[in-house]
Amino acid sequence: MQRRRKGNLQRLAGLLEIPADIVLDLPRITMLGNKQLLVENHKGIIEYTGALVRIKLSQGELNVAGAELTIGNFQAEQLLVEGTVTEIKYET
Amino acid sequence: MLTLRLTNYLHGTVRVKISGAIPERFINLCLARGIFLWGINKHNDDVYASLRLPDFFRIRPLARRSHNRVEAVGHAGFPFTLKRVRRRKMLVVGAVLFFVFLNLLTARIWFVDVSGHKEVAAERITGAAAAHGLRPGIAKADVDLKAVEKEMLLALPELAWVGVNLTGTRALIEVVEKTLPKAGDKSPAHIVAGKDGVITEVIAIAGQPAVKKGDTVKRGDLLIKGFAADPPPAARDQTPIITLPASYVRAAGIVKARVWYESYGEAGLAQEVLRRTGRKAVAVSLRADGHELALKRVADQPFTRFETEVVHKKLSGGRNSNFAVESIINIFHELVAERYEITVEQARDIARGKALAAVQDRIPEGAQVLTREVTTLQTAEPRFVRVKVMVETVEEIGQTMNINLQ
Numbered sequence: 001m002q003r004r005r006k007g008n009l010q011r012l013a014g015l016l017e018i019p020a021d022i023v024l025d026l027p028r029i030t031m032l033g034n035k036q037l038l039v040e041n042h043k044g045i046i047e048y049t050g051a052l053v054r055i056k057l058s059q060g061e062l063n064v065a066g067a068e069l070t071i072g073n074f075q076a077e078q079l080l081v082e083g084t085v086t087e088i089k090y091e092t
Numbered sequence: 093m094l095t096l097r098l099t100n101y102l103h104g105t106v107r108v109k110i111s112g113a114i115p116e117r118f119i120n121l122c123l124a125r126g127i128f129l130w131g132i133n134k135h136n137d138d139v140y141a142s143l144r145l146p147d148f149f150r151i152r153p154l155a156r157r158s159h160n161r162v163e164a165v166g167h168a169g170f171p172f173t174l175k176r177v178r179r180r181k182m183l184v185v186g187a188v189l190f191f192v193f194l195n196l197l198t199a200r201i202w203f204v205d206v207s208g209h210k211e212v213a214a215e216r217i218t219g220a221a222a223a224h225g226l227r228p229g230i231a232k233a234d235v236d237l238k239a240v241e242k243e244m245l246l247a248l249p250e251l252a253w254v255g256v257n258l259t260g261t262r263a264l265i266e267v268v269e270k271t272l273p274k275a276g277d278k279s280p281a282h283i284v285a286g287k288d289g290v291i292t293e294v295i296a297i298a299g300q301p302a303v304k305k306g307d308t309v310k311r312g313d314l315l316i317k318g319f320a321a322d323p324p325p326a327a328r329d330q331t332p333i334i335t336l337p338a339s340y341v342r343a344a345g346i347v348k349a350r351v352w353y354e355s356y357g358e359a360g361l362a363q364e365v366l367r368r369t370g371r372k373a374v375a376v377s378l379r380a381d382g383h384e385l386a387l388k389r390v391a392d393q394p395f396t397r398f399e400t401e402v403v404h405k406k407l408s409g410g411r412n413s414n415f416a417v418e419s420i421i422n423i424f425h426e427l428v429a430e431r432y433e434i435t436v437e438q439a440r441d442i443a444r445g446k447a448l449a450a451v452q453d454r455i456p457e458g459a460q461v462l463t464r465e466v467t468t469l470q471t472a473e474p475r476f477v478r479v480k481v482m483v484e485t486v487e488e489i490g491q492t493m494n495i496n497l498q
């Protein structure tokens with residue numbers, strides 16, 4: 001049921017040319033090389049160490065692995081991970 | 093980004109250390125309350141983060157709820173600066189006083205300089221300016237520059253124009269002097285020869301010529317007499333005019349003559365040239381108010397042969413050009429003599445150059461050079477060349493000499 005509703009919404013978004021991240025409440029992830037990772041529309045962090053940042057999303061989580069990771073900016077709308085990113089893993 | 097940093101500065105920021113089992117929980121609670129965190133990093137199981145000072149007072153219940161210990165480790169920003177400043181009130185008073193004094197002092201004229209004057213003394217100009225209100229120490233608002241210019245023109249009739257400009261605390265008085273016609277010497281005078289020579293041309297404008305073309309004159313001989321010209325002889329059928337004793341006039345005219353100059357120059361075949369070895373000794377002294385203080389001395393005779401270079405260093409610039417302190421640096425360069433041989437032709441050229449240079453000093457500017465003769469003289473010494481230079485010119489030789497009537 002939910003899946004069908006989502007499919008409809010996605011079709012509607014495509015029809016009206018509205019960005020899908022707004023309609024579907026999806027995170028928008030922007031990377032600047034391997035130096036910066038900006039996650040918009042996140043739901044908080046689950047775990048944070050210098051080598052791993054686990055970010056909670058509306059569905060699942062995003063695991064960012066790397067070295068000397070710091071969170072440069074932490075707000076309700078966006079989260080900026082700085083350092084050397086080596087791996088990004090999406091878990092649903 | 094700039095506005096963000098500015099608001100952070102105005103609010104003040106606190107760096108906190110979050111220690112506990114799950115610091116992430118605290119961070120998420122902050123997020124839920126809309127507390128902005130940045131610069132989060134982990135160091136030995138402790139998480140450090142920055143937040144704004146107003147938010148810092150709201151995190152205590154969050155820390156307790158997430159079972160973390162939150163500790164402030166650093167702070168920055170305007171509220172903390174203000175706190176420090178409150179403790180040092182005199183610093184603020186000093187800063188305010190500084191600006192007050194700066195404002196008061198720049199509202200006055202402290203220097204009055206004069207430029208463009210030639211005959212009129214600068215003291216007279218500044219004196220006239222002071223008499224009409226423009227003097228060091230007066231407030232700028234109290235001086236009407238246009239009025240001062242006008243009054244100074246009236247006070248000093250030698251001036252054609254006066255302009256006063258203010259640049260900061262310095263008033264520059266620019267003047268242009270009137271060029272008055274020169275009062276010439278009207279006393280009677282003869283024209284006499286300034287040099288030996290043979291006369292080529294005599295034109296008497298005033299007075300009576302005493303020599304004619306082709307005459308040989310010696311230095312000091314009379315060329316144009318300072319007497320009024322004789323009246324023309326009377327015609328045959330007229331009564332002769334009685335000639336009175338001639339009255340004196342100031343003789344004027346052009347007397348040109350051929351003048352010879354002679355000079356000698358010599359040069360040896362063995363030449364010596366002095367060259368700097370590169371070794372040097374430096375003496376430094378400080379001069380202030382007429383006293384000299386040696387900062388670094390060297391021995392009286394540092395080298396057997398040396399030349400001295402003196403460098404004066406001053407704080408130069410604008411109105412403080414006669415600043416009282418200057419440093420004097422004496423650099424002694426060691427010299428070494430190098431000998432070398434030259435050919436006879438080269439020696440002759442050198443000797444000729446010397447002789448010509450010697451004669452050139454004596455020939456006046458307007459002289460017309462007719463011939464230049466160079467002869468090599470025989471000398472007893474074989475390693476020596478001597479040269480004689482003869483120059484013949486045509487030049488003005490007249491010199492005015494006042495007649496002593498007593």
